[in-house]
Amino acid sequence: MSPPAxxxxxxxxxTLSTAATAGQALLLALDRWRFPAYLGPMSYPAxxxxxxxxxxxxxxxxxxxxLVLPDGCIDILVSWSDxxxxxxxxxxxxxxxxRQVKLPAxxxxxxxxxxxxxxxxxxxxQFGRDDLCGLEAEIDDRVSYDQEASEIIDILGLxxxxxxxxARQQGVSERSLQRHFRKxxxxxxxxxxxxxxxxxxxxxxxxxxxxxxIALEYGYSDQAHMTREFVRWFGWTPxxxxxxxxxxxxxxxxxxxxx
Numbered sequence: 001m002s003p004p005a006x007x008x009x010x011x012x013x014x015t016l017s018t019a020a021t022a023g024q025a026l027l028l029a030l031d032r033w034r035f036p037a038y039l040g041p042m043s044y045p046a047x048x049x050x051x052x053x054x055x056x057x058x059x060x061x062x063x064x065x066x067l068v069l070p071d072g073c074i075d076i077l078v079s080w081s082d083x084x085x086x087x088x089x090x091x092x093x094x095x096x097x098x099r100q101v102k103l104p105a106x107x108x109x110x111x112x113x114x115x116x117x118x119x120x121x122x123x124x125x126q127f128g129r130d131d132l133c134g135l136e137a138e139i140d141d142r143v144s145y146d147q148e149a150s151e152i153i154d155i156l157g158l159x160x161x162x163x164x165x166x167a168r169q170q171g172v173s174e175r176s177l178q179r180h181f182r183k184x185x186x187x188x189x190x191x192x193x194x195x196x197x198x199x200x201x202x203x204x205x206x207x208x209x210x211x212x213x214i215a216l217e218y219g220y221s222d223q224a225h226m227t228r229e230f231v232r233w234f235g236w237t238p239x240x241x242x243x244x245x246x247x248x249x250x251x252x253x254x255x256x257x258x259x
Contacts, residue, residue, distance in 0.1 A: 052143050054113045054254050055136070060103040069234050069247060070095040072116040072153075072195055072256025076139060081107040089135075091122045094187060098235040112136070116192075116256040117153045118145045119185060146184055152177070156189055157196025157257045159219040163189045192256070198233045199257035201226060202241065205248065211238045 074094060080087045083104055103109075114120060125138045148170070155166045166189065167177040177189055201218040215226035227237050234241060234251075241247060252258070 050259055052115045052118055052145055053139060056111045056113065058109045060105055060107045062105045064103045066101050067235065068095060068099045068101050069250055070195055074114045074119060076112040078110045079107060091120065112139050113254065114143055115145065115259055117150045117186060118143050120144060149184055149186065153192045156193040157200055159217060161193065163193055194229065195233055196257045198229050199251065199255065202251045203258060205238060205242050
């Protein structure tokens with residue numbers, strides 16, 4: 001069984017759901033930054049239903065091992081610790097399964113979570129070495145966001161959706177839809193369908209409805225089908241997940257299915 005997710009009472013938005021280890025991120029040395037207390041969406045483009053980027057902060061008060069749960073988002077991370085002596089910046093990958101992340105005590109993180117389906121190339125981001133506001137402006141400007149793909153991703157997460165139905169809604173074939181996602185360097189539509197549905201179904205667990213009813217409501221063939229998908233994506237069965245307050249808190253934060 002996977003270890004329980006770390007739950008801190010001062011968790012601000014998302015602790016480590018997309019935090020990457022130094023070996024998994026592209027890291028650049030920066031001068032020391034001061035981490036602001038502000039937390040929340042950075043901007044609301046007029047032609048979209050929500051922000052393209054959410055900002056979050058976290059500080060590890062002790063050595064930690066946390067369980068990272070897939071959320072369908074890419075994060076830009078800025079980290080600082082006395083052990084390293086300078087700040088680091090990196091871009092995380094999308095997660096396809098739960099994984100563990102270790103953080104030494106005293107590590108501070110500020111993260112910029114991109115909307116599901118949005119991407120960014122760190123090499124394209126230009127910023128001053130002591131200007132956090134400049135970095136935020138660069139991120140907001142350099143995010144690669146495809147409105148059509150975002151709409152398809154939202155459709156794929158609906159309970160009764162399917163890749164075939166989503167393609168038909170767009171007036172294209174499944175193969176054309178798959179090619180469109182590959183062109184954008186995004187995972188296949190099946191990824192967004194399966195993870196999106198699972199994350200939406202998780203939001204129904206606190207209501208205490210029978211798990212079998214939740215499974216049917218969210219388009220699973222039966223409770224066993226939903227259980228297999230939950231174990232695949234989150235490492236727990238639905239019944240076990242109901243008892244994991246830290247993981248449930250993480251899954252309630254902005255991500256695929258609840259941006």
